[in-house]
Amino acid sequence: MENVKGKVVVITGASSGFGKITAEYLSERGAIVVLGARRTEKIDAIAKKINDKGGKALAITTDVTDAKQVKNLVDSAVKAYGKIDVLLNNAGLMPLSPLEYLKIEDWDRCIDVNIKGVLYGIAAALPHMKKQKSGQIISVSSVAGHTISPGGAVYSATKYSVRVISEALRQEVKPYNIRTAVISPGAVATNLPESVTADDIAKGIKQYYAENAISADSFARAALYIISQPEDVDVNEVLFRPTKQQL
Ligand SMILES: NC(=O)c1ccc[n+]([C@@H]2O[C@H](COP(=O)([O-])OP(=O)(O)OC[C@H]3O[C@@H](n4cnc5c(N)ncnc54)[C@H](OP(=O)(O)O)[C@@H]3O)[C@@H](O)[C@H]2O)c1
Known part of the structure; x- marks a missing residue:
């Protein structure tokens, strides 16, 4: 019914937040999930829990700032299960701070993970999807990719970039029957505020999330909506936020 059973879904940033909950949510609906993140013990535990429940999951330690590791993640999925139906380019961080704080290391990391990580995901999945003549590449932007x-x-610049890259990809991959989508969430309860390194900013963000963030199932449902469409329907963008959230 949900058109997800048996689909091989590769998820980056699967050790917490959206990646973890989406892996669990999709596997409960019959998807085979392949989990990538740097924290091996976390993804191993998630995969074990899914496999113990009768699902199918594989965990591959992956740092998305390394193109070779992202290729290995996708190639391992194809080797184990014969195909890749969906890549969820989800790994990301949000080190918010005013430019005058000169947090150059944060800028570099944010660009490396949020932009280059997405590009490396595309590089890893495209050759397989072109051959298959099918596949969906879903990348995570943000309300901050719209405002x-x-x-x-820097965070908004990376999230605007995700939308730009995904739209260009959408136009380019028509000959291969590949679909592309972006999910742009507002404030959703995950560990994301932990990636803010400026103490004064982190305090405000954590308080804002405590007061406004909605549950992470909202994201998993958005992902399922995109994945469950019939093959001739290409949903390209889902933007959602807490009802309370103004900007
Ligand atoms: N929660 C929100 O309110 C919200 C709103 C809009 C957009 N988003 C976006 O949603 C995505 C997921 O974030 P989340 O909210 O679920 O936050 P989260 O709970 O902090 O999860 C972030 C994930 O990214 C992974 N990650 C970070 N750096 C990585 C790297 N170099 N290589 C591989 N994985 C890496 C982390 O795994 P490891 O540390 O184990 O590598 C973790 O699994 C991000 O792109 C974020 O920008 C979130």
Whole structure:
């Protein structure tokens, strides 16, 4: 019914937050999930829990800033299960701070994970999907990929980039029957606020999330909506936020 049973779904950033909950949610509906993240013990435990429940999951330690590791993640999925139906380019961080704080290391990391990580995912999945003449590449942007506020220059730049890259990809992959989508969430309860390194900013963000963030199932349902469409329907963007969230 949900058109997800038996689909091989590769998820980056699967050790917590959206990646973890989506892996569990999709596997409960029959998807085979392949989990990538740097924290091996976390993804191993998630995969074990899924496999113990009768699902199918594989965990591959992956740092998305290394193109070779992302290729290995996708190639391992194809080797184990014969195909890749969906790549969820989800790994990301949100080190918000005003530019005048000069957090250059944060800028570099944010660009490396949020932009280059997405590109490396595309590089890893495209050759397989072209051969298959099918596949969906879903990348995670943000409400911050649609609007800018002080402190969000670099994070928003990365999330606008995700939308730009995904739309260009959508136009380019028509000959291969490949579909592309972006999910742009607002404030959703995950560990994301932990990636803010400026103490004064982190305090405000954590308080905002405590007061406004909605549950991470909202994201998993959005992913399922995209994945469950028939093959001739290409849902390209889902933007959602807490009802309370103004910006
Ligand atoms: N939660 C929100 O309110 C919200 C709103 C809009 C957009 N988003 C986006 O949603 C995505 C998922 O974030 P989340 O909210 O689920 O936050 P999270 O709970 O902090 O999860 C982030 C995930 O990214 C992974 N990650 C970070 N750096 C990585 C790297 N170099 N290589 C591989 N994986 C890496 C982390 O795994 P390891 O540390 O184990 O590598 C973790 O699994 C991000 O792209 C974020 O920007 C979130």
